[in-house]
Amino acid sequence: MLQLYFAPMACSLASRIALMEAGLEARYHLVQLRTKKIVDDDGDFHGISPKAAVPVLVLENGERLTESAAVLQYIADLKPEAGLAPRPSEPDRYRLQEWLSFTGAEIHKAFLFPTFWYQDDGSLAKPRARIVQTLQVPSAHLADREFLVGNRFTIADAHLAWALLLLRPAGIDIAQWPPLSAYLARMQARPAVKEAIAIEMALRKTMTA
Ligand SMILES: N[C@@H](CCC(=O)N[C@@H](CS)C(=O)NCC(=O)O)C(=O)O
Known part of the structure; x- marks a missing residue:
């Protein structure tokens, strides 16, 4: 298994x-x-x-x-x-990889990670300055689309939805990007996403209790 x-x-x-x-x-x-x-x-x-x-x-x-x-x-x-995921031979497979890379490198590591790990002593200025610019990219993309790639849920959505969930604990208000806010609500309404979050939130509570 x-x-x-x-x-x-x-x-x-x-x-x-x-x-x-x-x-x-x-x-x-x-x-x-x-x-x-x-x-x-x-x-x-x-x-x-x-x-x-x-x-x-x-x-x-x-x-x-x-x-x-x-x-x-x-x-x-x-x-x-x-x-x-689109099949490896399909052109959209590269779009999928494009989004997985963007979420992993530009969102996760470029500003989410530093936002959580650095003390608020001025060292947050740089990652915070990148937030608006970086999140504008998926926000514009999702303004007239339901999903990141093609017309169905893919692993790129699982990845981005996780990153967007962290905005709140990172002190960033998602409401400033209405397409992202609506997208995250749609993702959170999916039964599997809802269940996965519920399991991990419950575990998180026991770890911080
Ligand atoms: N490039 C890796 C990054 C993995 C990563 O940074 N994971 C974090 C949690 S989100 C972690 O385990 N960090 C180790 C730590 O916090 O000590 C990936 O995309 O999977």
């Missing part, structure tokens, strides 16, 4: 959403990122991945795959009939 190492509401949420949208079973291992401990067995997460970052997907053959863009495509390709 597939196994996913995750932390509640971290970027691994997109992989959980993809697994649930695809109807694929997996064993989920909770990782405490601060201590790098695997909660199941108190193991050291560095032993699972030298990157010590989630997501890590353990494949059926025991190999471990990291990086959301790769993990998400792997999951989508396990269940092509779920339509979570």
